[in-house]
Amino acid sequence: xxxxxxxxxxxxxxxxxxxxxxxxxxxxxxxxxxxxxxxxxxxxxxxxxxxxxxxxxxxxxxxxxxxxxxxxxxxxxxxxxxxxxxxxxxxxxxxxxxxxxxxxxxxxxxxxxxxxxxxxxxxxxxxxxxxxxxxxxxxxxxxxxxxxxxxxxxxxxxxxxxxxxxxxxxxxxxxxxxxxxxxxxxxxxxxxxxxxxxxxxxxxx
Numbered sequence: 308x309x310x311x312x313x314x315x316x317x318x319x320x321x322x323x324x325x326x327x328x329x330x331x332x333x334x335x336x337x338x339x340x341x342x343x344x345x346x347x348x349x350x351x352x353x354x355x356x357x358x359x360x361x362x363x364x365x366x367x368x369x370x371x372x373x374x375x376x377x378x379x380x381x382x383x384x385x386x387x388x389x390x391x392x393x394x395x396x397x398x399x400x401x402x403x404x405x406x407x408x409x410x411x412x413x414x415x416x417x418x419x420x421x422x423x424x425x426x427x428x429x430x431x432x433x434x435x436x437x438x439x440x441x442x443x444x445x446x447x448x449x450x451x452x453x454x455x456x457x458x459x460x461x462x463x464x465x466x467x468x469x470x471x472x473x474x475x476x477x478x479x480x481x482x483x484x485x486x487x488x489x490x491x492x493x494x495x496x497x498x499x500x501x502x503x504x505x506x507x508x509x510x511x512x
Contacts, residue, residue: 311434312387312425313380317341322379331366338365342390344399357463361393364453371448377441384436385445388421389453396457397464408465411457418449 317325321341328334339362350356368389372382394400395417396409426442428435437445453460 309431310424312384312391312421313434313436314383316387316390317383319379319383322382325369325382326373334369335359335362335366338362338369344394356399360460360463364393365389367452368448375441375444380436381441384425388418388425389449391421392418392453393460397460399464408461411454414457415454422446 325334325337325341328337339358342361342365344356344358344361365386368386369382372385377385392414396414398408422437422442422445424433426435426437426439427433
């Protein structure tokens with residue numbers, strides 16, 4: 308199968324090496340070496356991408372894999388499946404058009420298609436990596452972890468555009484402010500010693 312997730316993002320050697328790390332810190336560091344995130348125009352040096360959130364998600368998924376004793380083939384496929392969803396759902400593939408932001412329904416439909424594609428042995432269309440019991444466990448886990456916090460992840464990784472609309476009447480003319488009444492004018496009294504130029508010239512003549 309050409310578009311199989313088996314060994315695409317995580318090789319067999321990397322899965323085996325991952326099993327040699329037994330602390331959360333070492334597992335997170337090794338997962339950071341495995342998964343690469345393309346440069347996204349949505350993040351800059353001043354506001355870097357919060358990769359730690361994704362690495363924690365992958366680390367918890369790996370704990371789920373170890374708990375259910377999945378072999379290397381299932382571990383590689385499941386880690387690659389989640390990584391494939393994250394890259395598209397969080398617009399980490401270099402997209403600049405925010406109008407095509409994936410919804411939770413479209414993402415879940417893609418998740419179902421991918422899990423079905425790797426749980427039915429029908430070459431070259433699909434391959435049976437996961438069993439029916441595996442699918443039930445995976446769907447329940449991904450639903451209660453990734454999709455439960457789907458909108459939270461998108462609010463962190465995808466900037467939101469706020470549109471403000473101001474309504475203005477067409478050909479509106481601003482009204483002239485009314486003048487204050489003369490009663491409020493400041494009275495200024497001229498002293499007798501002060502003469503205007505016209506009065507001085509009249510007296511001289």
